[in-house]
Amino acid sequence: xxxxxxGFGVIGTGMAxxxxxxxxxxxxxxxxxxxxxxxxxxxxxxxxxEFGFPPADSIEAIAGDPDIDxxxxxxxxxxxxxxxxxxxxxxxxxxxxxxxxRTTEAAEEIVRICEANGVRLGIVFQHRFREASLxxxxxxxxxxxxxxxxxxxxxxxxxxxxxxxxxxxGTYERDGGGVLISQAIHTLDLMLSLTGPVAEVQAVSATxxxxxxxxxxxxxxxxxxxGGFPGSAMATTAAYPGDAESITLDCDKxxxxxxSGVLTVNWRDGRVEQFGETGGTGGGADPMAxxxxxxxxxxxxxxxxxxxxxxxxxxxxxxxxxxRLIDALxxxxxxxxxxxxxxxTT
Numbered sequence: 001x002x003x004x005x006x007g008f009g010v011i012g013t014g015m016a017x018x019x020x021x022x023x024x025x026x027x028x029x030x031x032x033x034x035x036x037x038x039x040x041x042x043x044x045x046x047x048x049x050e051f052g053f054p055p056a057d058s059i060e061a062i063a064g065d066p067d068i069d070x071x072x073x074x075x076x077x078x079x080x081x082x083x084x085x086x087x088x089x090x091x092x093x094x095x096x097x098x099x100x101x102r103t104t105e106a107a108e109e110i111v112r113i114c115e116a117n118g119v120r121l122g123i124v125f126q127h128r129f130r131e132a133s134l135x136x137x138x139x140x141x142x143x144x145x146x147x148x149x150x151x152x153x154x155x156x157x158x159x160x161x162x163x164x165x166x167x168x169x170g171t172y173e174r175d176g177g178g179v180l181i182s183q184a185i186h187t188l189d190l191m192l193s194l195t196g197p198v199a200e201v202q203a204v205s206a207t208x209x210x211x212x213x214x215x216x217x218x219x220x221x222x223x224x225x226x227g228g229f230p231g232s233a234m235a236t237t238a239a240y241p242g243d244a245e246s247i248t249l250d251c252d253k254x255x256x257x258x259x260s261g262v263l264t265v266n267w268r269d270g271r272v273e274q275f276g277e278t279g280g281t282g283g284g285a286d287p288m289a290x291x292x293x294x295x296x297x298x299x300x301x302x303x304x305x306x307x308x309x310x311x312x313x314x315x316x317x318x319x320x321x322x323x324r325l326i327d328a329l330x331x332x333x334x335x336x337x338x339x340x341x342x343x344x345t346t
Contacts, residue, residue, distance in 0.1 A: 012074030013047035019292035102176025121316030126294035132263035132276030146252025151231030158242030170213035178215030184235035205333035
């Protein structure tokens with residue numbers, strides 16, 4: 001580990017890699033990108049040239065580089081497990097795009113591998129790093145809002161059929177599912193980080209007439225949280241033209257509404273306060289229509305965790321909570337019944 005900059009490798013150069021690359025460029029005073037790898041040589045070379053990163057000839061070259069402290073995995077979920085084994089055994093800390101894996105069982109295995117090899121595992125849930133999200137977290141922690149009485153989460157997104165025409169997209173084999181694990185997972189994770197765990201769900205999921213795909217593009221469910229309060233969640237990629245996802249917490253002293261990077265607090269005494277700045281969310285036809293500053297803050301946090309040998313802002317084991325919630329929503333719809341979720345403190 002350099003006294004000045006950490007060495008990072010980047011695995012994967014697809015659509016989701018661009019905000020990471022831009023963030024890494026802005027963090028060049030703290031992070032030295034020492035290798036970029038993609039199995040597609042042309043994409044690898046083009047990506048490396050565009051962002052000024054050195055291309056790597058192989059996974060083994062990155063794993064074997066003693067000057068690389070950590071890697072960012074931006075591959076499809078079905079490529080993660082073997083890569084995690086390679087890099088964890090090589091002592092490389094791992095920051096990984098969501099989801100952790102296609103199934104909760106495989107996600108738990110990834111967490112165990114990293115813990116067994118003593119490397120940090122962080123997950124890219126960048127919505128936690130929005131200014132408005134951090135403000136809401138502080139209001140909850142300070143008790144300013146009072147107790148939560150009701151939770152409402154909504155992800156009314158839109159994707160053209162061409163999005164699902166890409167080989168593997170929306171399949172269980174590559175992605176692990178549809179709108180829940182690929183899109184709504186961000187909002188659901190942020191919700192859980194604010195509210196605590198869900199104890200029980202009852203849901204309906206479907207594939208609408210607007211998409212031809214293997215998995216679901218619509219889910220709606222009622223939730224009973226471990227804290228005793230109820231809530232609802234709706235997620236879809238069939239809501240043309242798409243709108244920003246939102247989370248609303250109705251509390252004793254105020255209603256707090258997160259949407260488009262802005263927190264609006266309607267206090268019971270009549271005051272209205274707003275925090276944050278409006279920004280794109282990727283809820284429309286362009287899935288990458290959002291700023292990369294959240295990625296930058298998340299990567300910086302992960303770099304600090306590596307340097308200081310502490311947990312990152314979104315550790316891998318904590319990310320398992322949203323996987324278990326998604327499992328329960330899917331199971332509830334499939335079996336047409338309420339499903340309880342085992343509450344874990346880890």
